[in-house]
Amino acid sequence: MHEGPCPLSSGTPHRKTMTALGTAIAVAGALTLGATTANAAWEPTKSVEFIVPAGTGGGADQMARMIQGIIQKNDLMKQPLVVINKSGGAGAEGFLDVKSSNRNPHKIIITLSNLFTTPMATGVPFSWKDMTPVAMLALDNFVLWVNTNQPQKTAKEFVDAVAAAPPNEFKMGGTGSKQEDQIVTAAIEQATNSRFTYIPYKGGGDVAAQLVGGHIHSSVNNPIEAVSQWRAGALKPLCVFDNERIPLKEPIADGKSWNTIPTCKEAGLPVEYTMLRGIFMAPGATPDQISYYVELFKKVRETEDWKDFMAKGAFNTRFLTGKEFQTWLTSAEDLHKSLMAKAGFLK
Numbered sequence: 480m481h482e483g484p485c486p487l488s489s490g491t492p493h494r495k496t497m498t499a500l501g502t503a504i505a506v507a508g509a510l511t512l513g514a515t516t517a518n519a520a521w522e523p524t525k526s527v528e529f530i531v532p533a534g535t536g537g538g539a540d541q542m543a544r545m546i547q548g549i550i551q552k553n554d555l556m557k558q559p560l561v562v563i564n565k566s567g568g569a570g571a572e573g574f575l576d577v578k579s580s581n582r583n584p585h586k587i588i589i590t591l592s593n594l595f596t597t598p599m600a601t602g603v604p605f606s607w608k609d610m611t612p613v614a615m616l617a618l619d620n621f622v623l624w625v626n627t628n629q630p631q632k633t634a635k636e637f638v639d640a641v642a643a644a645p646p647n648e649f650k651m652g653g654t655g656s657k658q659e660d661q662i663v664t665a666a667i668e669q670a671t672n673s674r675f676t677y678i679p680y681k682g683g684g685d686v687a688a689q690l691v692g693g694h695i696h697s698s699v700n701n702p703i704e705a706v707s708q709w710r711a712g713a714l715k716p717l718c719v720f721d722n723e724r725i726p727l728k729e730p731i732a733d734g735k736s737w738n739t740i741p742t743c744k745e746a747g748l749p750v751e752y753t754m755l756r757g758i759f760m761a762p763g764a765t766p767d768q769i770s771y772y773v774e775l776f777k778k779v780r781e782t783e784d785w786k787d788f789m790a791k792g793a794f795n796t797r798f799l800t801g802k803e804f805q806t807w808l809t810s811a812e813d814l815h816k817s818l819m820a821k822a823g824f825l826k
Contacts, residue, residue, distance in 0.1 A: 520767060520770070520771065521584070521765070521767040521768050521770075521771050522556075522557065522558075522771055523556065523557070523558040523584070523585055523771075524558070524585075525558060525585055526558055526559045526560075526561050526585065527556070527558060527559070527560050527561065527585050527586070527587060528561055528563050528585065528586045528587070529543055529546070529547065529560050529561060529562045529563065529587055529588075529589065530563055530565055530573045530576060530577060530586065530587070530588040530589070531543045531562060531563065531564045531565070531566075531573065531588075531589055532565060532566060532570030532571075532572070532573030532574055532588060532589075532590065532591075532593060532594075532597075533564070533566050533570055533573075533591065533593070534564060534566040535564055536682065537682060537683075538591070538619060538683070538701060538703070538704075538756075538792075539589050539590075539591050539756070540562075540564060542589060542616075542756060542788075543562050543589045544562055545784070545785070545788050546560075546589075546776075546779055546785075547560050547561075547562050548784070549779050549782050549784050549785055550775070550779065552784070553778070553782060555775060555778050555779065556775065568597065568601065568603060569593055569596075569597045569600070569601065569655070569658065570591075570593040570594075570597050571597050571598070571601060571603040571605065573588055574588070574594070574597065574598075574603075574605050574609075574610075575603070575605060577610050577759065577760075577761050578605060578609040578610060578761075578762065580761040580762075581761060581762050581763045582761065582762070582763035582764070583761045583763075584760065584761070584764055584765075584768040584771075586760070586761050587613070587758055587759065587760050587772060588610070588758070588759050588760075589616075589756065589757070589758060590607075590755055590756070590757045590758070590759055591619070591659070591754055591755055591756060592658075592659050592662075592754045592755050592811075592815065593658060593659075594607050594755060594757070595607070595811060595812050595815040595816075596657065596658050596659065596662065596815060596819065596824075599815060599816060599819050599824070599825055599826065600657040600658075600819065600824055600825070600826055601826055602826035606812075607759070607808055607812065609762060610759040610760065610761065610762060611759060611760040611761065611762055611763070611764040611769060612757070612759055612804050612805055612808060613757070613758040613759055613760055613769055613772045613773060613776070613800070613804075614757065614758050614772070614773055614776050614798065614799065614800045614804065615755065615756070615757045615797060615798060615799040615800075615804050615807065616756045616757060616758060616776060616780070616798065617756045617789060617794040617795060617796050617797065617798075618721070618753035618754065618755060618756065618794065618795035618797055619701055619753065619754040619755075619756055619792070619794060619795075620701060620702055620719055620720065620721050620725060620753060620754075620793055620794065620795060621659070621660075621663055621699045621700070621701060621719070621720040621752055621753070621754070622699070622700060622701070622702055622705070622716045622717075622718070622719050622720070622740065623637070623667075623697060623698075623699055623716070623717045623718050623719075623720070623743065623748070624687075624690060624697060624698045624699070624700055624705050624709075624714050624715070624716055624717070625637060625690070625696065625697045625714070625715060625717060626690055626691065626693060626696070626713070626714060626715075627712060627713055627714060627715050628693070629696065629697075629715075631717075633717060633718075633746050633747070634717040634718040634741075634743055634746035634747060634748040635746055635747030635748060637697065637717055638667060638671040638673055638747075638748055639671075641671070641673040641674075641675065642671050642672055642673040646674040647674055647675065647676040648676075649673075649675050649676070649696045649697065650675065650676045650677075650678055650694070650695040650696050650697075651664045651675040651676070651677050651678070651695065651696070651697050651698065651699070652677075652678050652679075652680055652686040652689050652690060652694075652695035652697070652698045653677060653678070653679055653680070653686060653698060653699060653700075654679065654680060654681070654682055654683055654685075654686060655679055656677075656679050657819070657824045659752075659754050660679075660686075660698075660699050660700075661677050661679070661822075661824075662752070662815070662818050662819060662822065662824070663699045663720060663750070663752050664677050664699060665818065665821070665822035665824070666750045666752065666818055666822075667699075667748065667750055668822075669818075669821055669822070670748065670749050670750050671748065675697075678695060682704075683700050683701060683703075683704030683705070684704060686698045686700050686704065686705075687700060687704055687705045687707075687708050687714065690705075690708075690714060691708050691713045691714060699720070701754075701792070702725075702737065702792060702793035703791060703792040703793065706731065706791075706793075709731060709732050710731060710732050712732065712733075716740045717740075717746065718740060718741050718742060718743035718745070718746040718748060719737075719740050719741070719742055719743065720742075720743050720750060720751055720752040720753065721742060721751065721753050721795055722742065722744070722751050723742060724737075724738050724740065724741065724742055724745075725737035725738055725740065725793050725795075726738060727790060727793055729790075737793045753795055755811065756794070757804070758772065758776060760772065773800050777798075780796075780798065
């Protein structure tokens with residue numbers, strides 16, 4: 480009798496083992512593939528248009544091109560980000576373009592407060608709700624500036640002088656009509672029972688130059704648009720319209736920093752205003768598409784170039800997404816509607 484192992488009996492377990500192993504590998508592979516597919520994040524598959532609803536050289540354009548440079552420098556996107564200016568109709572051209580690009584995740588727009596003011600002042604059929612909110616990147620501050628030769632030392636002293644003077648004797652310079660600068664000016668008038676002659680110019684640089692030259696008495700320019708004239712001793716800031724002081728404490732002029740400037744409320748002028756710098760997508764964006772851009776801009780904000788840009792412009796670096804951002808937008812829209820209604824700016 481042969482006592483060695485039977486070839487038939489030894490082969491059967493071998494086939495069973497191989498079959499079981501193959502089945503296990505197949506199942507594991509299927510599970511892995513399923514997990515990969517389920518967790519695959521959306522990302523752009525072609526160039527992304529970055530719409531700027533304003534002209535070249537302005538604050539929104541500068542920020543958009545800064546973002547474009549940061550993304551390219553740090554290789555944060557596989558596809559190109561292309562900045563496109565669509566400024567017609569006080570930005571309506573850009574907003575309507577994005578509004579009509581339903582379910583197009585390859586188009587985003589940087590917004591400022593003309594997101595609210597343009598449809599209210601012109602009647603253009605558009606609302607921020609026609610787009611998909613992505614993130615608040617920052618808030619741009621406004622500062623009440625006067626010529627250094629102006630005798631008033633505080634914001635309250637200045638507006639008291641305006642109120643005491645004949646109506647329209649004091650000239651306030653700003654950028655555009657029925658936009659942010661004039662809205663802030665109207666808010667000052669409403670709060671202090673005063674009356675300015677408002678003179679619009681093409682840009683913040685022109686406004687600062689006119690104020691240095693004594694052709695106007697004051698402006699409500701953004702920090703970055705008048706900081707060089709402050710350093711030169713030609714202009715002085717009286718107050719900032721944010722609800723808290725700018726936290727930057729590095730000296731700018733005469734040992735004073737942005738943080739030295741009181742809020743307008745502190746200085747006796749009860750007016751608050753900041754301008755949105757936000758990102759929106761076209762309507763119909765999916766949660767994973769929104770998430771992609773939220774994460775992208777978080778990475779942008781972490782770079783030293785962005786932090787340096789924020790410091791130079793003395794921005795409020797608040798960042799909001801999701802429901803918090805939408806709540807802020809609703810509140811900001813109500814504020815603009817109230818201010819513009821009181822000023823008679825509504826279409």
